[in-house]
Amino acid sequence: MAFRAASLARSLTGQFSRTHRHLPLRAFSRSSIIHDNLVSDAVQTGEASPPKKRTRTKKIKVEEVKPIDDAAAGVVQTGDQNEVTPPQEESPTKAAAAPIDDLVAQAVQIDNHLAEKPIAPGRGRKKVEPEEIEEGTVELPPLSEWSRYFPSSFAVKTRASIMNQEHAKKVAEAFVPAGSKGKVIVEAFPGPGVLTRALLNLPKSRIKKIIVLEDEERYLSYLRPLEAFDPRVTVLPLSGFLWDTYEEISVKGLLSDITKEDWSIEHPRLQFISHIPSKVHGEQLVSQFFRSIPDQQWFFKFGRVPFSLIMTESLWERVSAPLGGSARCKLSVIAEATSHFDYAIDPSCLKPYKQNFHPAHMPSPPEFVAINVMPLLEQWIEKGLLDEWDYCLRRLFVQKAQPLKKCIPQLAPGALSVLNKIADTNLPLEERVARRQAPRKMTPREWRNLVNAFVEWPFKPADLSIDFNMITTKQSNRLE
Secondary structure (H helix, E strand, O other), rough: OOHHHHHHHHHHHOOOHHHHHOOOHHOHHHHHHHHHHHHHHHHOOOOOOOOOOOOOOOOOOOOOOHHHHHHHHHEEOOOOEEEEOOOOOHHHHHHHHHHHHHOOOOOOOOOOOOOOOOOOOOOOOOOOOHHHOOOEEEEEEOHHHHHOOOOHHHHHHOOOOEEOOOHHHHHHHHHHHOOOEEEEEEEOOOOOOHHHHHHOOOOOOEEEEEEOOOOOOOHHHHHHHHHHHOOOOEEEOOOOOOOHHHHHHHHHOOOOOOOOOOOEEEEOOOEEEEEEOOHHHHHHHHHHHOOOOOOOOHHHHEEEOOOEEEEEHHHHHOOOOOOOOOOOOOOHHHHHHHHEEOEEEEEEHHHHHHHOOOOOOOOOOEEEEEEEEOOOOOOOOOOOOOHHHHHHHHHHHHOOOHHHHHHHHHHOOOHHHHHHHHHOOOOOHHHOOOOOOHHHHHHHHHHHHHHHHHHHHHOOOOOOOOOEEEEEEEEOOOOO
């Protein structure tokens, strides 16, 4: 409609000079249109001579003039002096031009993008600050208002939390199923706490205590009231990404009633639950969980503690990548060598993203899955050999599709002798690794055979944090 109005204005008005036609509409301002009107009036009254016909187009300098009201009052600048004329009655022709002048001004305003843009639905609404939330509020705000109560920010831009209450109930039931008794749950990255509330709504005999780890103030406003509502809840304003947070849990004595169980049994009481942030930080965190199992660090100092995660589908594909798959990586091998894992619920229950997770308008939102993880009874990675596994995996996955006979030199100069030892046909089949085997097709058993031979090799690098063909030292990211 604005385009039609602008076209009509350009076709009807005769006030633009020939020079103006060679300039884009964007060059015109309201003052230039007024100036043309003044010149036209002066010509009609004989106070100025009509402009001569020009053969060449020259640039016009647009000067500021007084408003049209002053010109109507009789002040017209001609030459070097101001001549005051008595006010005259507005002619019918000039009065008729006023609506056209308005249309022209409107067209210029639209073309110069001066008109206000309409506010999209949901935008422009006032954000709710944490201090504005009514103290002791246990109920979450309506989903339609979540963008106001929990606006996106840099601190949580890679975090998604489940908001579909019905599906959160299914996840809670799958994480802490029937038969569980007196569980102590440590929950990290809960967001506003939809899953936390679903866990609390399970039969009370299943869960004795929930320790919630969250450092985002907007989320804490809806988590802290749960402490007063249910004595089983303890909320700590700490990040689940920091190792010091888990030390703080022990210092506060929140796990004083947890006993260390023999590795031969699944720990019946302690369990870890978390939403995993997307992007690289989430993968680093999951990697640390699996890497803590062989040496029984972190919560695994209490025994074979199960943990349940909500992670992106792409991260799950890397964790669970099969032998020979294109997604097979170092994380895949460590996970398979330390744990058994599977879907907690049908992954279709958590799709699509916008109907199940907050923030609903995340750009290029990933899909999420819920999984349960249990450490293996028999670990493929022996205690104290995690650094050797790290080194061999890191070096050989550089050429993960190549046969070992071609990529084994990546370990160190002369490492072909390591392969000769484990490829000996006189060895039992379970202790042998084929020369043609590619790193991405190797089983945990074959990786164990290779790493053990590397450990016994007298010429292995003394410092595994230094690559033999690199000058700089690579610092280990492992959290001790």
